[in-house]
Every structure is written in C-alpha cells, then in structure tokens.
Amino acid sequence: MLLRFLFFVIFFVGCNAHSKDVIDQIIVDEAKLLINRGLNSNIGFEIVESLTTEVGPRLAGTEAEKRARDWGEKKFKELEFSNIRSEPFSVDHWERRHEHVQIISPFPQNLVVTTLGGSVSTPTGGLSGDIVSFPTLQALKDAPLSGLEGKVVFVDEYMTRTQGGSGYGIAVKKRSGAANEAGKRGAIAALIRSVGTDHHRFAHTGQMTYEKDIKKVPVAALSAPDADQLQRALERGDVKVKLSLHVEAKGKVESGNVIAEIPGLTDEIVLIGAHLDSWDLGTGAIDDGAGIGITVGAAKLIMDLNKVPKRTIRVVMFGSEEVGLVGARAYAEKYKSSLHKHIVGAESDFGAGRIWKFDTNFAPEKLYLGDAIHKILEPLGIGRGDNNASGGPDIGPIRELGVPAVTLKQNGWDYFDYHHTADDTLDKIDPSDMAQNVAAYAAFTWIVANLDDDFRSTE
Amino acid sequence: MLLRFLFFVIFFVGCNAHSKDVIDQIIVDEAKLLINRGLNSNIGFEIVESLTTEVGPRLAGTEAEKRARDWGEKKFKELEFSNIRSEPFSVDHWERRHEHVQIISPFPQNLVVTTLGGSVSTPTGGLSGDIVSFPTLQALKDAPLSGLEGKVVFVDEYMTRTQGGSGYGIAVKKRSGAANEAGKRGAIAALIRSVGTDHHRFAHTGQMTYEKDIKKVPVAALSAPDADQLQRALERGDVKVKLSLHVEAKGKVESGNVIAEIPGLTDEIVLIGAHLDSWDLGTGAIDDGAGIGITVGAAKLIMDLNKVPKRTIRVVMFGSEEVGLVGARAYAEKYKSSLHKHIVGAESDFGAGRIWKFDTNFAPEKLYLGDAIHKILEPLGIGRGDNNASGGPDIGPIRELGVPAVTLKQNGWDYFDYHHTADDTLDKIDPSDMAQNVAAYAAFTWIVANLDDDFRSTE
Numbered sequence: 045m046l047l048r049f050l051f052f053v054i055f056f057v058g059c060n061a062h063s064k065d066v067i068d069q070i071i072v073d074e075a076k077l078l079i080n081r082g083l084n085s086n087i088g089f090e091i092v093e094s095l096t097t098e099v100g101p102r103l104a105g106t107e108a109e110k111r112a113r114d115w116g117e118k119k120f121k122e123l124e125f126s127n128i129r130s131e132p133f134s135v136d137h138w139e140r141r142h143e144h145v146q147i148i149s150p151f152p153q154n155l156v157v158t159t160l161g162g163s164v165s166t167p168t169g170g171l172s173g174d175i176v177s178f179p180t181l182q183a184l185k186d187a188p189l190s191g192l193e194g195k196v197v198f199v200d201e202y203m204t205r206t207q208g209g210s211g212y213g214i215a216v217k218k219r220s221g222a223a224n225e226a227g228k229r230g231a232i233a234a235l236i237r238s239v240g241t242d243h244h245r246f247a248h249t250g251q252m253t254y255e256k257d258i259k260k261v262p263v264a265a266l267s268a269p270d271a272d273q274l275q276r277a278l279e280r281g282d283v284k285v286k287l288s289l290h291v292e293a294k295g296k297v298e299s300g301n302v303i304a305e306i307p308g309l310t311d312e313i314v315l316i317g318a319h320l321d322s323w324d325l326g327t328g329a330i331d332d333g334a335g336i337g338i339t340v341g342a343a344k345l346i347m348d349l350n351k352v353p354k355r356t357i358r359v360v361m362f363g364s365e366e367v368g369l370v371g372a373r374a375y376a377e378k379y380k381s382s383l384h385k386h387i388v389g390a391e392s393d394f395g396a397g398r399i400w401k402f403d404t405n406f407a408p409e410k411l412y413l414g415d416a417i418h419k420i421l422e423p424l425g426i427g428r429g430d431n432n433a434s435g436g437p438d439i440g441p442i443r444e445l446g447v448p449a450v451t452l453k454q455n456g457w458d459y460f461d462y463h464h465t466a467d468d469t470l471d472k473i474d475p476s477d478m479a480q481n482v483a484a485y486a487a488f489t490w491i492v493a494n495l496d497d498d499f500r501s502t503e
Numbered sequence: 504m505l506l507r508f509l510f511f512v513i514f515f516v517g518c519n520a521h522s523k524d525v526i527d528q529i530i531v532d533e534a535k536l537l538i539n540r541g542l543n544s545n546i547g548f549e550i551v552e553s554l555t556t557e558v559g560p561r562l563a564g565t566e567a568e569k570r571a572r573d574w575g576e577k578k579f580k581e582l583e584f585s586n587i588r589s590e591p592f593s594v595d596h597w598e599r600r601h602e603h604v605q606i607i608s609p610f611p612q613n614l615v616v617t618t619l620g621g622s623v624s625t626p627t628g629g630l631s632g633d634i635v636s637f638p639t640l641q642a643l644k645d646a647p648l649s650g651l652e653g654k655v656v657f658v659d660e661y662m663t664r665t666q667g668g669s670g671y672g673i674a675v676k677k678r679s680g681a682a683n684e685a686g687k688r689g690a691i692a693a694l695i696r697s698v699g700t701d702h703h704r705f706a707h708t709g710q711m712t713y714e715k716d717i718k719k720v721p722v723a724a725l726s727a728p729d730a731d732q733l734q735r736a737l738e739r740g741d742v743k744v745k746l747s748l749h750v751e752a753k754g755k756v757e758s759g760n761v762i763a764e765i766p767g768l769t770d771e772i773v774l775i776g777a778h779l780d781s782w783d784l785g786t787g788a789i790d791d792g793a794g795i796g797i798t799v800g801a802a803k804l805i806m807d808l809n810k811v812p813k814r815t816i817r818v819v820m821f822g823s824e825e826v827g828l829v830g831a832r833a834y835a836e837k838y839k840s841s842l843h844k845h846i847v848g849a850e851s852d853f854g855a856g857r858i859w860k861f862d863t864n865f866a867p868e869k870l871y872l873g874d875a876i877h878k879i880l881e882p883l884g885i886g887r888g889d890n891n892a893s894g895g896p897d898i899g900p901i902r903e904l905g906v907p908a909v910t911l912k913q914n915g916w917d918y919f920d921y922h923h924t925a926d927d928t929l930d931k932i933d934p935s936d937m938a939q940n941v942a943a944y945a946a947f948t949w950i951v952a953n954l955d956d957d958f959r960s961t962e
Contacts, residue, residue: 097735100612108611152567153559153786156925244703245785245926269928273786276556276929326704327612327732466615467704469728470735 066416071494074349075420075487081345082483089475091119092337092396096327096470103324104364105135105297112320116302116336116361123344125304125359133301133374135364137294138162140324144288145235145264148172151277157235157264158247158325159289160219161367164260166233170288171196171262173232177278181218184225193230196285197222198278200271205241209394209456215239220252223263227254233287234263237271242461245269249323249464251367262289299363301371306347306493308356313382314493315358315389315447316343316485319365319438326468330459334473334481335392335436336361341478342485346493353493355387362438365393369437376441383445387498390450390488391436392481395463396473397455399484403429405449407501414450414499417491421452424484429453448499450492452484525875530953533808534879534946540804541942548934550578551796551855555786555929562783563823564594564756571779575761575795575820582803584763584818592760592833594823596753597621599783603747604694604723607631610736616694616723617706617784618748619678620826623719625692629747630655630721632691636737640677643684652689655744656681657737659730664700668853668915674698679711682722686713692746693722696730701920704728708782708923710826721748758822760830765806767815772841773952774817774848774906775802775944778824778897785927789918793932793940794851794895795820800937801944805952812952814846821897824852828896835900842904846957849909849947850895851940854922855932856914858943862888864908866960873909873958876950880911883943888912907958911943 067075095115102112113130120128138161145157173196178184180201199222204211218236226234238248247267254260264287266274277283302320318335322328343359364370376383402421404414411431418428434440435449443449462468526534554574561571572589579587597620604616632655637643639660658681663670677695685693697707706726713719723746725733736742761779777794781787802818823829835842861880863873870890877887893899894908902908921927 093735097732098610098739100610100732151557151559243930245705245924245928246703269926269930272930273556273559273928276552280557465704467728469704469732471702471728471731 066413067491067495071491072420075491078345078486078490079424079483082342082486083479085345085479085482086475087344088337088341088478088482089473091340092329092333092473093470094119095333095336096329100327101324102320102322102328103139104321104367104370105137105299106139109299109321109363113300113302113363116320119340120304123340124347126307127305130300130302131378132298133370134296135299135367135370137297138367139292141292142288142290143264146286147277147283148286149284150281155270155274156245156247156267157270158249159264159291161249161251162253163223163263163289163291165291166262166287166289170286171232172284172286175274175278175283175285181221181225184222187229189229191229192226195231196287197226197231197234198274199234199236200275201237203239203241203460205457205460207455207457208453209459212239212460219250223252223261224255224258227259227261231261233261236263236265238265238267240268240460240463240465243268244467246465246467249325262287264289299370301363301375302361304359306343306353306357308353308493310355311385312355313358313386314355314489315360315386316489317360317362317438318392319371320361321364321366323366323464325464325466327470328468329470330395330462330468330472331464332393334396334478337478338392338481338485341482342489345482345486346490353490355493357489357493365438369440372438372441376445380445383442383447386442386447388448388450388492389435389439389442390452391438392452392485393436393438394454394456395459396478396481397457397459398477398480399424399426399452399454401427401429401453403433403451403453404431405433405435405443406431406499409502410497410499413495413497417488420487420491421484424480426484450488452488454481525872526950526954530950531879534950537804537945537949538883538942541801541945542938544804544938544941545934546803547796547800547937547941548932550799551788551792551932552929553578554792554795555788559786560783561779561781561787562598563780563826563829564596564758565598568758568780568822572759572761572822575779578799579763582799583806585766586764589759589761590837591757592829593755594758594826594829596756597826598751600751601747601749602723605745606736606742607745608743609740614729614733615704615706615726616729617708618721618723618750620708620710621712622682622722622748622750624750625721625746625748629745630691631743631745634733634737634742634744640680640684643681646688648688650688651685654690655746656685656690656693657733658693658695659734660696662698662700662919664916664919666914666916667912668918671698671919678709682711682720683714683717686718686720690720692720695722695724697724697726699727699919699922699924702727703926705924705926708784721746723748758829760822760834761820763818765802765812765816767812767952769814770844771814772817772845773814773948774819774845775948776819776821776897777851778830779820780823780825782825782923784923784925786929787927788929789854789921789927789931790923791852793855793937796937797851797940797944800941801948804941804945805949812949814952816948816952824897828899831897831900835904839904842901842906845901845906847907847909847951848894848898848901849911850897851911851944852895852897853913853915854918855937855940856916856918857936857939858883858885858911858913860886860888860912862892862910862912863890864892864894864902865890865958868961869956869958872954872956876947879946879950880943883939885943909947911947913940
C-alpha cells in the first residue's frame, strides 16, 4: 500500500493543469485528498467482507436477499448516510433444489453441472438420452428443425478471455439459446459448456429465458473439465447421459432496492451503486459484493470530508439484477419523473480488479468535462476510454431514458474464472485493488457532485 | 517439446563419464535412447487420458475400481505386456452418499464440505451444535478431556506449501486426529480445514481411521474459503452448524492389484508401479492416473527396444491405496517368499510434476550405483537426492521387508491444490512434464534391469 501511495504521489505532481481550467481548484484538491484517503483505506474491503460473511449467498427473491436488504439498511445507518430506505418491487421466484447429471454409458461417472437460472425441471425421476454435440450455438441454429427428438443437446462453445470481458457477450448467447434451439428441434434437454474462462471444476450458472410458445426443455452448464470429459467420451462414440434437475418456482415474491443519500444543496442526483443480489452458488464477493464495497466505501469517504456537495449523491444497492435487471427497471419506473435531474449514473459490477479506463456516455460537446475528470483519475493508472459507456447493467434502464453514464472500467482478465460459480468468495478480492477502486469512485463522485455543468446536450 | 529436447541434447554431451565405469556402455546408450524417445513420446499422457476418461473416479472396493482393473488388464494386453493378471484381495467398503453442512445461526448459509473416508454418518436427520474452534490439532489435544459435550469441533490448521510436500505429513494428522480427539472429549462431530494448499472452493477428502474403543464421531473437511468463512463468523460470536453426512459401509468387498511383466533372463524383479484406485470426487488424474501413465508408458518404451532385459520388469497397478495401502500389503504378503529377488521398487504417486531429484534407499556400499544411475538421469534436470527414499506409499510394505527403494521425486508445489478434490482432472496435467517423467522412469528401469550388481548390503 505504501509503495502504491508513493507511486501516486510521484505521478500526481505531473498531473496536467488542464483540469484546473474546467474544475474548480478546491474541488480538484478535495478529489486529490479523497484519492489519497481511498488508497490508504480498507473500507471497501471491510464492507464486502461484512456482506459476504454476514449474509453470504443472496439470490433474488429469496429470504437471503431480504437479509441482504436488512444488512444494507443497517450498514447505511452505521455509516451515517441519510434518507435510507428500501424500495420494494416484485420478482419471479426461482430456486434450484437438486441437480445431478451423469454419463450412464459407455463410461458411467458423475459430471459437475449447475442448472441455469430460469430453467424448468426434468420430469420426476430425471430423463436420459444420447448426446448430440454442437461446437457452437450457431451450429445448432444451422441444424434442421427436426432430427433431435429424444436427444440431449450439448453446446460446447468456448469463451475468449479478455481484459474488457468482450468474450462474454458472445459466449453468453448460448445460455438462453441452447435450450431454446434444442426445444425447437425436439430435443429433451440441453447442456452447455459453462460461460467462463477457468479450468476448474466449477459450473457457472446465470439466467436463461425461454422464447414464447416453444417447448421448454431443462438446461444446465457443465464445468470446463466436465465439458472436456464429455467431449473426450464423444470422440470414442455414442454417449448417453441422465439428467435430474429439480427447481422450484413459486411465482411472484418480494425483492427491493436499498437506497441512501448524501444530501446536496440541490435536488440534482449523482447516482453510484452496485447490485446487492448474487447467484446462489458463491457468496457473491466479486459479483457484486465488491461493487457494493467500492461505491458505499467511496461515498463514506466523501461523507468524511464533512462538506455538503452541490448535488445529492445517491447510492443504490440494486436488487434482483442477476435475474434480469428487475431492480434497475423498478428504479427507472419509480424515478422516471426525476430522471432529468440525474446528472450521471455509474455502477460498479465487474469484479474487484483495478480500474484501467474511464469511459463516458456524454453529449459530444461535454466530452471536455470527461477529459478534465479523467485527468484527476489518471495518476491511479486509469486511461481515457471511449464515449460508449454502458454505466453498468443496472444503469442501462435509466441510460436508455437519457441519463448520462460513466464506466470506471475494471480489469476483468480473471473475472469470468469465478463469475457465477461457487468459487466467487471473498478470498478472490485483493484489498489493494479494492482501495484503488474506492479512490477512483470517491474522486469521480465528488467532482461530478460539485461541477457547475452537466453532461447532457445543450441543444 | 522440441526446445526441451534440444536442451537435453546440449546438456547430455556434458554427461559425466563416471557412469560408464559402473554401467555397461551399451546399457548407457540404450538408456540415452529411452530418454530421447520418452521426451518425444506422448504415451504417458495417452494412458492417463484413457484411464480418466474411460473409467473416471474409481474408489477402492467399488464397481468403478473393478472397471479400472478391467481397463488395466485390457491396456496391458493392448500394449502387449506379458504375464498379465489381476490379483484379488478384500477391502472394507465405504462410500459417501450425501453430505450437507450449513451454518444455521447467526448467518445461515451452506458450507462446501466433504466427508472424510472412513467417517461414520451423522444420525438420521443430521446433527447440530455450536462450533468450538482450535487453531491446531495440538491445541485440541491440549484441551481437557471434558467440556466439549454437544459441540462440533473445528480444527482450523493450515498446511504449508512446499516443493517436496513435507507440509502434508504434518497437516494430515488432523484428518484422523480431529474426530478421535473430539470424540474423546464428548463432542458430537468434527470439521477440519481441508488438508490442501489451494484457495478454491473444493474440499479435500482422504482416509481417516478411528482409534479403538472411542466414541466414533462423524468428520468432514471444509474447503479453504469455507474454513475462512467459518473463522470470520466465529470472530463475530457463537456459530451453530448443522451436519448431514451419510455414508454407506457394506463390509468386505473385492479389490485387486493388476500386474504385468516384461520377462527378463532371470527371475529377479525390478518393480515399478502406481496405484489404480482414486478418490471418488475427481477423476484421479494426478492421483494417481499420472503414475499409471508414467510407469506403464516407461515400460512400454522399454518393450519397444525389442531387447530382453537381464531382470524381469514388473509393472504393478496397486488397488485400494487410498484407503490404507491395502493392495500394497496384499502384494507384500503374496510375494513375501520372493521379495529377496526384488532388486528395487519405485512407485510414481506424487502427481505429474517434473522429476527434480533421485532419492535412493540402498545399502551404503551400493550408493555408488545410485550415483552412477543418477548421472544418466541428470540431463533431465534431476539432482542427486538423499538415501532415505520411501519408494512411494505402495512400496512401503516391501521396503520394510528389505526391498531397496528409489524415489524419482516430482515437483509437488501445486500437488496439494488438487489432491483428493473434485478438481483432480486431466487438464491439470502438462503432457511435457509427463514425458520427462516417462523418460526418467524408462531410463532408470532399463539400467537397473540390466545391472550386474544389486542394491543390498553385501554383508
């Protein structure tokens, strides 16, 4: 930590004076102080440690997610935030109960799998069938609409590891696509190679959605070593598997967003946040306890300045993100009449790796503001990114309604090693990387909360 | 592979001439040829690929271990070995059926565990109790013989990562010790931090044994992240857990050793081998499919020389190693009258890492032979080790009866990351490391099978 701090000090001396022309020197100095404090604070890690220990897994719509909301409200109170509230909405219940897949011939053995979120169960007693393997989802789509009757489809598509996570968007299509395309072709079930980049015996879960008016077939993901094993067995001839996947779906249940604020002098809103729910297999440390720690920790550092910002800083712990951005949509609906007062939205939801890039989604004539903010963040090892920021999954619904967005893009090189697996636990987080994230979020948030201008078009 | 071969060629030129004085030049040249062929052969990897794919997990005494013996006999036939046979013995049956451990208060969540081999079940419906934590097995032993009534003991002892695996001998004591010491003190169950060095969510199984005439309490191992989680929960106060561990023990069942030979000109025996059984969670790739691949592959390369060795080379696939060297003891018993004809024994059972050291267990006056053999192996990056070779677990019983032993010691730096976990799968093996092992075993075995002298004391 000390070395990192010295690194920062040395480089900060060289910080481009350009920021001063755009951002008030007092604000720049306060942002520098926040960076300094963030790099030397453990608060982000402490928050994710608390959440993952005291709640653990917290699947959308479950009693565990309710305990997470209680934890969130309590944590906000403990940290002395204002306007703390939980805002309920409803979500479709889904929980896994039992999952067991085995090769029954020619080489009897169990395979490590996990049922994908939203999947239906297998019939009582399970189902069995011969595997028909496709190297990609596209290959399955290219297959005739009949000919897979009674078969279990296996989509053995790989995911590419990248720093920015671009491999995910491509690979994740099979998560819904495999069951949908298998069902259309008369197959009885689908298996996929996990959407992930690791080589451990963890299956990666994640949400899938059935298309309307098609035969719903159950679908599960194999861990990478198990996908390899199935592939090797198939190289030797026909392979028959048995699937027993049991899930429960109770209909609508309660979920909610937990919100707190640092009140500003105006009712303009700077929104930062992360999602509170996690998948059920791990303790949701990198997805997305880290984001909760980073954004709540950053806001706490700002509160500790004991200065009232011009704009209100709102911290949102979104509920039910994993099952389809349900909390984000509820937020957009609830606040639709005040979205024009939302200056910017930024969610931290890509693990706990260091931030390496500052992306904006601003009106072209306001890009100079993004450049000026970036100059303050640059000594943290953060480059200026593009102007296509998504802002994070839960910012999507408000961004689509015109709210400018920022992504403080994290290094995701190993994010998909752990994503949606049982192995997403606290030990996968490096506290010093968390501190860099907290420093960046604190500085960014403070600057934006005190700027005179906004990021929308002036036209 | 090519680079490695060139490396070998360059260094081989510098090979000490000393070997020639002790080992016939023809044998030295043949050993060089075997090293060359071994480094350029994939046979070891192909054998472990076959075993782990076509059999998979193969727990001692199960139908799967029987299939492994069938595989072994078939593989020996396919490779054209002689005197192929399966030699049966009986073993105590034990299989896990169901295991589920959860924190029930204050932070309800599941923990990743695995029941230790030999453990009894929990009562029907499971059991629950407060955790009493001990940092080491010694701390538990130091506790009074009462005071743990109704409690669940947690032994949170760490294992040290070392190249040679010396951390295992210390850490593994808790595998039996935790339940024994807990039972003596009135506790109802025991949990241990897994005997392992990884930080993934895999619990490490392994055999435990109850002392005579004590209360048998069930025992399971937590993955490292789950042990951390329990530790963090305990830092916050009392923790109650519920354990449901169900195992089946049917009594005596059949197991066996699978043996094949390359007949020599004499009835003297050079024994190399590995164990065929594995734990049930993984596919037994590094433990000990790798050893099967290395030793069978090495013997096959020797057969391909098309030369009859002076001594008979015997390859043994030991059964039921994991549950207490049952196959090794059966072998020692069966061959006790011919052990004086066993020139040396060497088992490969420490994963698939590169061999870095050549240990012997020879009479002092025969150490010069070990040194001479070592000189042939040295270009493979193998140093001369000590004279305390165990020969490998399955060599123990015959070594104790006077058979000289050799250990071709592998790099075990990451061995205990995977050892006895579900993650012990083929992808953890580097084929080029396997090739180095095959080369070393082939050369060693060929030399010893053709030496004039032996390694016993001349007194």
